[in-house]
Amino acid sequence: MAKRNVDIAVIGAGAAGLAAAIKAKEKGIENIVILERSEELGGILPQCIHTGFGLRYFKENLTGPEYISRFIKKAQDLQIEYKLDTMVLEITPEKEITVVNSVDGLLTLRAKAIILAMGCRERTRGMLGIAGTRPAGILTAGTAQRLMDIEGYMPGAKVVVLGSGDVGLIMARRFAMEGAKVEAVVEILPYPSGLDRNVVQCLEDFNIPLLLQHTVTSIHGSDRIEAVTVAKVDASGKPVQNTERIIECETLILSVGLIPENELSQTADIALDSATGGPIVNEYMETSVQGIFACGNVVHVYDLVDHVTQAGELAGESAAKYVLNQLPPLASKITLKAGDNVKSVVPQIIGGKEPVTLYLRVKKPMRDVEVTIGNLTIPKRMVKPPEMVVVDLTRQALEKLEKRDELKVSIGKRARK
Amino acid sequence: MKKREVRVITCIICPIGCKAKVTIENGKISKIEDVECPRGEEYVTREIEAPMRDFFTTVRIKGASIPVLPVRSTQPIPKDKIMDCVLELANIVVDAPVGAGDVIVKNPLGLGVDIVATRDIDRVKER
Numbered sequence: 001m002a003k004r005n006v007d008i009a010v011i012g013a014g015a016a017g018l019a020a021a022i023k024a025k026e027k028g029i030e031n032i033v034i035l036e037r038s039e040e041l042g043g044i045l046p047q048c049i050h051t052g053f054g055l056r057y058f059k060e061n062l063t064g065p066e067y068i069s070r071f072i073k074k075a076q077d078l079q080i081e082y083k084l085d086t087m088v089l090e091i092t093p094e095k096e097i098t099v100v101n102s103v104d105g106l107l108t109l110r111a112k113a114i115i116l117a118m119g120c121r122e123r124t125r126g127m128l129g130i131a132g133t134r135p136a137g138i139l140t141a142g143t144a145q146r147l148m149d150i151e152g153y154m155p156g157a158k159v160v161v162l163g164s165g166d167v168g169l170i171m172a173r174r175f176a177m178e179g180a181k182v183e184a185v186v187e188i189l190p191y192p193s194g195l196d197r198n199v200v201q202c203l204e205d206f207n208i209p210l211l212l213q214h215t216v217t218s219i220h221g222s223d224r225i226e227a228v229t230v231a232k233v234d235a236s237g238k239p240v241q242n243t244e245r246i247i248e249c250e251t252l253i254l255s256v257g258l259i260p261e262n263e264l265s266q267t268a269d270i271a272l273d274s275a276t277g278g279p280i281v282n283e284y285m286e287t288s289v290q291g292i293f294a295c296g297n298v299v300h301v302y303d304l305v306d307h308v309t310q311a312g313e314l315a316g317e318s319a320a321k322y323v324l325n326q327l328p329p330l331a332s333k334i335t336l337k338a339g340d341n342v343k344s345v346v347p348q349i350i351g352g353k354e355p356v357t358l359y360l361r362v363k364k365p366m367r368d369v370e371v372t373i374g375n376l377t378i379p380k381r382m383v384k385p386p387e388m389v390v391v392d393l394t395r396q397a398l399e400k401l402e403k404r405d406e407l408k409v410s411i412g413k414r415a416r417k
Numbered sequence: 418m419k420k421r422e423v424r425v426i427t428c429i430i431c432p433i434g435c436k437a438k439v440t441i442e443n444g445k446i447s448k449i450e451d452v453e454c455p456r457g458e459e460y461v462t463r464e465i466e467a468p469m470r471d472f473f474t475t476v477r478i479k480g481a482s483i484p485v486l487p488v489r490s491t492q493p494i495p496k497d498k499i500m501d502c503v504l505e506l507a508n509i510v511v512d513a514p515v516g517a518g519d520v521i522v523k524n525p526l527g528l529g530v531d532i533v534a535t536r537d538i539d540r541v542k543e544r
Contacts, residue, residue, distance in 0.1 A: 049487035049535065051471040063473055065487055065536035069517060149475055152484035177474060177503050196434040200427050201470060205496060367433070382432045 002107050007031040007323050009097055009111040011088050011264065014043020015305045016296025017117030018071040019312030020319070024115075025078045027320035033109065034075070034082035035099060041075070041082065042068040043119055044142070045305065049149045050170055052197070056306040067305060091268040093289050113319040116265060116279065116287070116294040117312065120258040120301050122167075128256060132219030135226070141167040141255040148174055156251025160228050161185040162216045166194040166303065166386070168255020173202035175253075182208045183247050186230055188215045188237055191365060193255075195303065195386050215239060216252070225252055258301045268292060275344035276300035276361075282330060282349035283356045284318035285311060293319045300346050300359070303388055307359065332403050336373070339410030341366060341383075352403050353395070360389040362411055370414045374407040376400065379414055419443060426464050428457040437461040469493035473535070476506055476521060481513035481538045488521050490530040501526055513540040 007029045010021045013036035021034050040046065045053070048064025055061055058070075075082070086101040097109040122140040139147070139155055145167065147153040157180045161168045164187040172182045185203060190213050192199050203210050211230065217239050218229040232243035260278035262270075271288035273280045278299040279287040286293050295315035296308045321327040330351030336358070338345055343361040350356050360371070362383045370377045371391055378397075383389050389411070393401075401407075421442050428435040435457050440448040446465055452458050463469070472490035494502060505525045515521075515534045522532040 046536065049473050049475065049489075051473060051489065061471065063487065063489055063535045066517060069536060149485065149487060150483055152475070152477070177499070196427055196432075197429040200429055204427075205470070205499070382434075384432060384434075387432055 002104065003110065004107065005031075005110045006033050007111070008033075008113045008115060008319050009109050010034045010115045010117055011091075011097075012036065012043065012117035012119055012296075012298070013038075013041045013082060013084075014117060014119050014296065015045060015068060015071070015308045016119070016298070016312040016315070017043070017115065018068070018075050019309040020115045020117060020293075020295055020316035021080050021082075022071065022074050022078060023313040023316030024320040025080055027317055027324075029320045029323055032080050034080060035086050035088050035097070036082060036084050037087050039085055041072045041084070047142075047146050047150050048170075053305050056304065057309055064305075071309075088264055091264050091292075093269050095268075095291055112291065112323045114268075114292045115315050115319050116270075116292065116298050117296050117315075118261045118264060118298045120260045120297040122254070123257040123259060125254060128254070130216055130219055132229075133221060135219070135221040135224050137221070137225035137250055138219065138252045138254065141165070141171045141253050144171050144251075144253050145174070148178065154178060154180070156180060156249075158183065158249045159251045159253060160216070160230075160247055160249040161253040161255060162228075163187065163254060163256035164189075164192040164194050164199070164210065165255040165257065166198050168253060169194045169198040169202040171253055171255070172208050173206055176206040176208060180251075182206070183249055184209045184211050184230070186211045186214045186216055188213065188233055191385075193386055217244060219252065220246070224250060226250070228252055258297065260298045260300065262298060265294070265298070270294075273300075273344065273348055275338055276346060278346075280348045281346065282333075283347045283351055283354070284327060284330075285315035285347065286318060286322075286327075291319075291322055293322075300344060300361070302359075303386060307388065307390070310357075333405065334403060335406045336409050337406055339372070339408035341369075341411040342409050343385075345409050350393075352398055352401055355395050355398070356393050358391040358393065358409070360391065360409065360411070361385065362389060366411060366413070368414050369411050372408070372410045372412065374402045374404065380411075383411055424465065426461045428452060428460050430454075430456050430460050439465055441465065468496040470496045470499060472499060472502055472530075472532075474503055474506060476509040476511060476532075478511050478513055478515065478538060480540050481515075482541045483538065486511060486515055486521070486538055487535045488532050489535050490528075490532055492530045494528050494530055498526060498528060502528070502532075506532065513538050 045064035045068035053067035090098040220227040231239040279294045293315040295311040331353035365384045437452045438450040475485035478486040
């Protein structure tokens with residue numbers, strides 16, 4: 001088997017991987033290779049033809065293809081090497097990467113640093129356990145998006161969407177625009193899983209009903225899906241008897257959550273966080289294995305690509321410093337634990353000295369709250385599950401932070417002053 | 418006869434997402450309730466008087482490795498023109514190669530915007 005040494009190997013050429021590779025190159029690393037299993041660079045963004053990307057990073061309202069093409073062009077201008085149609089089979093803790101493609105055959109890369117940027121996958125029907133038959137016509141929202149907006153197929157003319165995640169809402173609108181009848185978007189929770197903007201512009205604009213506290217309890221049809229049974233659910237999410245009704249459809253779109261894709265992280269014995277499904281990272285985006293960094297949706301699922309890009313740049317810079325022996329050890333090792341109304345925190349480990357941005361997911365919507373980190377409190381007007389809560393910890397704030405091995409991050413009602 | 422209507426508009430300016438109650442009398446806004454800030458009032462007024470939306474879809478492309486080309490409008494268009502604009506573009510077929518920013522349809526329906534490509538697509542040799 002051919003062997004080759006590289007300074008940095010980046011796994012995945014989506015928003016996170018490209019940003020990481022570009023930053024590492026800009027920081028002086030020459031020998032970088034990006035490994036991408038798809039036939040083109042860009043990850044998921046080429047199929048996200050809607051606008052709303054780049055509002056923070058570029059202060060411009062771009063479509064997915066426009067946003068990512070800026071990074072693709074930059075990577076190409078910087079002459080960063082990439083391999084397409086290339087599958088990574090294994091990563092070892094010693095940073096040996098086994099790669100296969102039709103040009104190199106089987107290849108081993110020995111990297112000084114690795115950046116994991118594999119993104120996430122959609123949850124499927126099998127993970128939901130919906131009763132009924134197994135007909136054709138049941139697709140995840142992302143698959144429908146790829147079929148419609150890259151491959152030019154129309155997956156159905158009468159559609160039910162299960163789950164109100166952003167991709168599901170966006171696909172409800174795409175189906176409506178392409179002439180399909182979208183019968184309903186069915187959401188088990190009492191509030192939508194996607195952003196308000198998408199509820200308004202994807203559902204209300206096209207008169208698509210949003211059935212909150214409802215779910216699909218059964219799927220009907222033999223060759224092709226013919227209908228679904230929809231029922232109300234109680235406060236615990238269980239279907240309520242005698243509320244069932246049948247909605248005819250020929251396509252069921254699933255938008256029921258995304259999971260960081262970490263099979264490779266596991267082959268490298270990287271510690272994962274059960275709350276995020278991704279690697280535990282410190283404020284450099286370094287995983288539990290020295291010299292292996294991670295960024296983007298493989299760490300935890302973001303709602304804005306702008307934040308993914310920033311995380312990628314941070315990982316790229318850290319990996320470059322690591323290779324150059326310039327990555328300083330953390331001042332102390334403070335592990336952040338999710339407390340009240342916090343589902344997850346990234347990074348999970350901070351040094352407590354240098355400025356750091358924390359990304360939190362909350363469990364339920366809450367108004368006029370404060371984020372508590374040890375003895376620090378930061379006010380926020382509103383927190384909602386679909387929107388990542390971003391907390392910037394400045395150097396000044398960190399000077400006051402009590403330095404313990406473990407600190408709880410909680411969100412609660414703001415104390416009246 | 419006086420025509421009175423109350424509409425609920427979800428403000429999307431900030432994460433609070435106020436549900437504004439808007440009273441419309443004889444086609445004019447007479448009252449906006451349950452909005453917490455002036456930016457919200459401005460948004461809600463615009464949503465009632467002249468709602469605008471970003472417009473994006475795909476058109477067919479020939480001679481490329483994929484059959485559809487993503488496109489957008491250069492500026493937002495009136496909300497009630499979205500479906501008209503979709504239909505206007507339904508039969509458009511372009512030839513590869515295309516570059517991002519290339520004008521695909523100039524000023525459709527006289528809306529004062531152009532429809533432009535949002536990605537580069539190379540020409541591939543016939544197989």
